[in-house]
Amino acid sequence: MKKKEIFxxxxxxxxxxxxxxxxxxxxxxxxxxxxxxxxxNKQKSDTNxxxxxxxxxDNVKKDANIYIEELFSKKKDNALDVLLTNxxxxxx
Numbered sequence: 001m002k003k004k005e006i007f008x009x010x011x012x013x014x015x016x017x018x019x020x021x022x023x024x025x026x027x028x029x030x031x032x033x034x035x036x037x038x039x040x041n042k043q044k045s046d047t048n049x050x051x052x053x054x055x056x057x058d059n060v061k062k063d064a065n066i067y068i069e070e071l072f073s074k075k076k077d078n079a080l081d082v083l084l085t086n087x088x089x090x091x092x
Contacts, residue, residue: 003069004065007061007069011051011055015047018047026040
């Protein structure tokens with residue numbers, strides 16, 4: 001799988017999870033006031049607009065992909081450090 005595809009799938013999953021989170025919070029609207037509900041609906045709308053910008057605008061996609069690549073690289077480095085540390089404790 002190419003990096004471009006991984007980034008696209010990652011952004012799609014992030015957007016889906018954020019929208020599901022907003023929906024879950026909004027289901028509990030009986031404990032939220034109208035201001036909070038309006039705020040959450042606005043945030044959900046903004047999230048979708050930003051995702052659409054990612055899909056439609058190459059400059060936004062490029063910047064986001066650079067950031068995602070940095071995150072993946074840091075996580076990979078952290079995982080490698082943990083693996084090496086654990087192997088030293090085990091005796092490898």
